[in-house]
Amino acid sequence: MNKELEHQFVTNLEKHQNIAHKICRIYTNDQDSHNDLFQEITIQLWKAYPKFRGDSKFSTWMYRVALNTAITLYRKKKRSIRTQDFEGISFKIKAEEYNNEVEQHLKLMYDAIKQLNDIDKALVFLYLEDKNYAEISETLGITEVNARVKMNRVKTKLKSIINP
Amino acid sequence: MMDDLDLLKEDWKKQEKSLPRFSYDDIYKMIWKRSSSIVKWIFIISILEFLLGVVLNIVVADDEYWENMGQFNLTEFTIGAYLVSYIITFYFIYKFYKNYRQISSTDSASVLMKNILRTRKTVKYYITFILISSGIVFLVDLFFIIRHHIIAAEPTGKDMSFSALQWAMFISGTLVVLAIFLGVIWLLYRLIYGILLRRLKKNYKELKKLEM
Secondary structure, three states, rough: HHHHHHHHHHHHHHHHHHHHHHHHHHHHEEEEEEHHHHHHHHHHHHHHHOOOOOOOOOOHHHHHHHHHHHHHHHOOOOHHHHOOOOOOOOOOOOOOOHHHHHHHHHHHHHHHOOOOOOHHHHHHHHHHHOOOOHHHHHOOOHHHHHHHOOOOOOHHHHHHHHHH | OOOHHOOOOOOOHHHHHHHHOOOHHHHHHHHHHHHHHHHHHHHHHHHHHHHHHHHHHHHHOOOHHHHHHHHHHOHHHHHHHHHHHHHHHHHHHHHHHHHHHHHHOOOHHHHHHHHHHHHHHHHHHHHHHHHHHHHHHHHHHHHHHHHHHHHHHHHHHOOOOOOOOHHHHHHHHHHHHHHHHHHHHHHHHHHHHHHHHHHHHHHHHHHHHOOO
């Protein structure tokens, strides 16, 4: 029974691990903390797994638990994780695919996201993941109206960071 | 701004290709990592504690200390006690290390539960060893010190013998001091290892829940 649950969980997580990796990219600045956060997410997911009854999709449930982990972990460590060194960010933008100007601009935006607070990062992440407001509200446990308002504020915030 | 974000969204999708990937086995191992890091800390703390003990011994045991020990005829006993306690402590450090190695290479819940129980037991034995050895050293030292005073007092012809009531008071007083002494040591160790043991216990309970 236990073996089977383990197998089921690991198979599911292996399949959907991109979600966790992408969250790690938003919340961490180097490979070590990326792996740390990934492991913490894995542990939290595994702990919560017995309560996951399959009434939602694994991926939907994973978004919620993984984001919660990232947010609480980030809160615990407060600002200590924040380094100003953005060299380590592993956003690889291929030079052939963009012209220099676009590339520069994208980097500026990724840097701006890194400066947001933990909740705002979650909103941007879900936006980038193409989630609609219903899904965002469910994942973050806020109302749809609230999600809309918050998202607009984040967009304004991002704008002011990029064009001060 | 909307255009910017759309551009970002597009790029975000392309990033997917460059994401790292963990294998089934990698993820499987991560589930059990937490217990392994607690056991690692137990191992590290036991080494630190041993080193601290050695440093304290060196600092405390100056010439005057050994002179006093000689006076009380405690030199041999003290050296012997050090030796024995170092050997036993080494044995425990080795056990902690073995527990750590075992737990990090564990691959199933039931084996992990066994390892957690074993680690908890080792720590408890270790604390018991510390308490018993401290008690023995305390009593032996006390015995030799009293004997020294009786011998030293003899030539003066003063009556050093205790009445029954004096003995009762003396023994109960000693026991109270011993109890406080051991209590403080026990509390200290509960504090150092207690937090880690509690976490292990929590992990164990969670594993047990999964087992059912």
